[in-house]
Amino acid sequence: MTGSSRMPVSLRESFNQVKRRRPTSLSAVVNLDLLRNIIFLLFVLRWTRRAFWQLRGRGIIGSLVELYRNIGRILYGYFLRAPGVRGKVQKQVSDALAKTEAKLVPTNLTKYLTLPKEGLSDDDVRKELEMLANLDHTKWEEGYVSGAVYHGEQDLIKLQTEAFGTFTVANPIHPDVFPGVRKMEAEIVSMVLALFNAPPDAAGTTTAGGTESILVCCLAARQKAYAERGITEPEMIIPETAHVAFRKAGDYFKIKVHRVPCPAPSYQVDMKAVARLVNPNTILLVGSAPNYPHGMIDDIAALSKIAVKRKIWLHVDCCLGSFVIPYLEKAGFESQPFDFRLKGVASISCDTHKYGFAPKGNSTALYRSAQHRSYQYYVSPDWPGGVYALIRMGDNGYLDACGKLVGTAKKIADKIRETPSKNLNIYDIYDGMTTKGWHLNALQDPPAIHVAVTVPIVKVWETLMADLESVIEAEKEKERARIAQGKGASKPVGDSAALYGVAGSLPNKGVVVDLAAGFLDLLYKT
Ligand SMILES: *Cc1c(COP(=O)(O)O)cnc(C)c1O
Numbered sequence: 001m002t003g004s005s006r007m008p009v010s011l012r013e014s015f016n017q018v019k020r021r022r023p024t025s026l027s028a029v030v031n032l033d034l035l036r037n038i039i040f041l042l043f044v045l046r047w048t049r050r051a052f053w054q055l056r057g058r059g060i061i062g063s064l065v066e067l068y069r070n071i072g073r074i075l076y077g078y079f080l081r082a083p084g085v086r087g088k089v090q091k092q093v094s095d096a097l098a099k100t101e102a103k104l105v106p107t108n109l110t111k112y113l114t115l116p117k118e119g120l121s122d123d124d125v126r127k128e129l130e131m132l133a134n135l136d137h138t139k140w141e142e143g144y145v146s147g148a149v150y151h152g153e154q155d156l157i158k159l160q161t162e163a164f165g166t167f168t169v170a171n172p173i174h175p176d177v178f179p180g181v182r183k184m185e186a187e188i189v190s191m192v193l194a195l196f197n198a199p200p201d202a203a204g205t206t207t208a209g210g211t212e213s214i215l216v217c218c219l220a221a222r223q224k225a226y227a228e229r230g231i232t233e234p235e236m237i238i239p240e241t242a243h244v245a246f247r248k249a250g251d252y253f254k255i256k257v258h259r260v261p262c263p264a265p266s267y268q269v270d271m272k273a274v275a276r277l278v279n280p281n282t283i284l285l286v287g288s289a290p291n292y293p294h295g296m297i298d299d300i301a302a303l304s305k306i307a308v309k310r311k312i313w314l315h316v317d318c319c320l321g322s323f324v325i326p327y328l329e330k331a332g333f334e335s336q337p338f339d340f341r342l343k344g345v346a347s348i349s350c351d352t353h354k355y356g357f358a359p360k361g362n363s364t365a366l367y368r369s370a371q372h373r374s375y376q377y378y379v380s381p382d383w384p385g386g387v388y389a390l391i392r393m394g395d396n397g398y399l400d401a402c403g404k405l406v407g408t409a410k411k412i413a414d415k416i417r418e419t420p421s422k423n424l425n426i427y428d429i430y431d432g433m434t435t436k437g438w439h440l441n442a443l444q445d446p447p448a449i450h451v452a453v454t455v456p457i458v459k460v461w462e463t464l465m466a467d468l469e470s471v472i473e474a475e476k477e478k479e480r481a482r483i484a485q486g487k488g489a490s491k492p493v494g495d496s497a498a499l500y501g502v503a504g505s506l507p508n509k510g511v512v513v514d515l516a517a518g519f520l521d522l523l524y525k526t
Pocket residue numbers: 209210211212243245288290291292317319320351363
């Protein structure tokens with residue numbers, strides 16, 4: 001009998017374990033090397049994959065152009081910060097901001113910078129509100145504003161105000177305390193889903209605005225891809241013209257954003273470029289119906305095909321299209337598929353506060369299935385007065401509105417095509433229209449003005465055209481005078497012409513960023 005066999009079993013076990021462990025420490029050294037190699041290999045593999053997808057997505061020339069632009073932007077950024085230049089740029093920015101401030105922030109009013117010691121009387125508050133409502137402003141009431149107020153008729157405003165009155169105290173986070181609010185929100189979602197031909201299992205939520213609808217849909221797409229496909233480096237492919245909220249979602253939720261050109265003449269997203277950019281990390285495709293800059297609808301059917309084939313989430317941004325696009329066909333206008341009838345469409349954002357005519361602060365995020373929606377779940381639903389607008393208008397109300405709005409837009413387009421004018425600076429025309437009291441929207445890439453036709457505009461579109469004609473005539477006159485004086489003569493430049501003139505010619509838009517940030521600061525200036 002050997003000593004070890006006389007040992008208790010448990011002791012023998014641990015003895016054997018010690019014996020077995022000895023060579024392990026030697027192999028640990030070897031393993032460490034192996035581990036290092038594996039990590040290095042993974043690293044190389046990862047970057048090779050990235051380079052491969054980059055080259056496949058943008059091509060060699062496209063990638064070089066991208067690189068060239070990035071370098072240009074960085075170098076120009078240094079130039080802007082160089083001594084001598086920096087001061088001049090800052091001076092120009094602050095001059096521009098001072099001009100805006102003079103227009104935007106009144107100086108002759110009583111200011112409440114801290115709480116009054118004694119609360120104001122009800123009557124004083126009423127007086128104060130009345131005064132604020134009547135501050136000098138662009139006349140949306142008379143139809144001088146593009147977008148912003150989509151209905152604005154007194155009878156609807158009155159009913160919405162009553163609805164607000166009835167539910168002022170409501171806190172939607174307590175559905176048991178305010179069951180009526182819950183019911184309204186559920187029904188808003190149901191009505192809008194029906195409008196977009198959603199399948200029976202579809203679901204949605206209300207949100208506080210289009211941007212939030214887009215954010216939550218992007219988040220849901222990311223979460224679904226993570227949960228079901230384990231994607232940790234998500235990417236999305238969006239048209240260059242897609243709403244800025246998608247870029248925001250990319251930044252907020254760490255989703256890499258590929259922007260795809262939308263070339264003339266269709267201004268739709270380039271489908272070939274989209275297809276090339278799809279890779280295993282792609283979690284989301286986006287199409288607009290229509291986009292904000294040009295009002296064009298992307299080829300949603302083609303996007304849907306890719307989405308189905310590659311099993312990717314497709315989001316359709318119908319925030320602006322809201323209740324007009326779904327009524328186009330019924331109202332007898334040309335239409336193209338854009339909604340849940342296309343199998344690839346996983347989610348749609350629709351702003352009830354735009355052409356749904358609900359008060360601002362009301363939008364919807366719609367999903368193909370309740371399971372899709374489950375990936376969103378964090379939401380701060382806003383006040384739901386919208387339901388009153390929705391059922392007050394009814395199906396025929398929206399159909400009627402669609403006819404008037406789109407009909408007017410077509411009349412405006414036809415009228416402009418009748419007398420085309422060339423060689424004028426569009427931003428000069430924009431500034432001229434501003435002087436005449438219009439609040440239109442200036443765009444870039446390409447330079448343009450857009451007018452979102454609303455119910456108030458329908459009534460004054462002829463004034464809009466007359467003013468446009470006279471502004472164009474005045475611009476032509478200035479141009480003729482300039483040519484008579486010799487080509488070199490300069491003419492005075494308006495605010496937007498100056499801003500977009502500068503912005504368009506710069507490789508680095510840092511100055512524009514400064515201006516925009518300064519503008520946001522102004523919004524909270526007392
Ligand atoms: C208005 C709009 C949105 C959302 O904007 P909100 O102001 O946040 O409601 C999104 N996409 C498009 C195309 C829009 O016009």
